[in-house]
Amino acid sequence: MIVCHCNVIKRAEVQAVIRQIMADDPTQALEPHCIYRVLNKRGRCCCCFPTVCRIVDDMLADAVTGAAVLMPLAGRDEAIPLGGTA
Ligand code: FES
Numbered sequence: 692m693i694v695c696h697c698n699v700i701k702r703a704e705v706q707a708v709i710r711q712i713m714a715d716d717p718t719q720a721l722e723p724h725c726i727y728r729v730l731n732k733r734g735r736c737c738c739c740f741p742t743v744c745r746i747v748d749d750m751l752a753d754a755v756t757g758a759a760v761l762m763p764l765a766g767r768d769e770a771i772p773l774g775g776t777a
Contacts, residue, residue, distance in 0.1 A: 695739040
């Protein structure tokens with residue numbers, strides 16, 4: 692599904708960047724412009740920003756409930772749920 696029509700960015704790309712940011716620096720802001728910077732893109736009309744915020748919110752909510760795996764465990768092939776135990 693295309694999230695940003697100006698830059699042709701797919702939902703899966705946004706989700707991958709969110710996972711990457713969370714793995715690299717969990718304290719980094721997950722705002723649309725930060726996500727687009729990683730993709731080497733920038734907002735044009737910015738109509739997609741609310742959708743990107745919803746994707747972030749959904750992934751964080753899933754992480755809190757243990758439904759998603761966001762943070763790869765350093766040095767291992769396996770991953771652990773955010774807030775989970777290894
Ligand atoms: S739809 Fe994403 S910048 Fe316009």
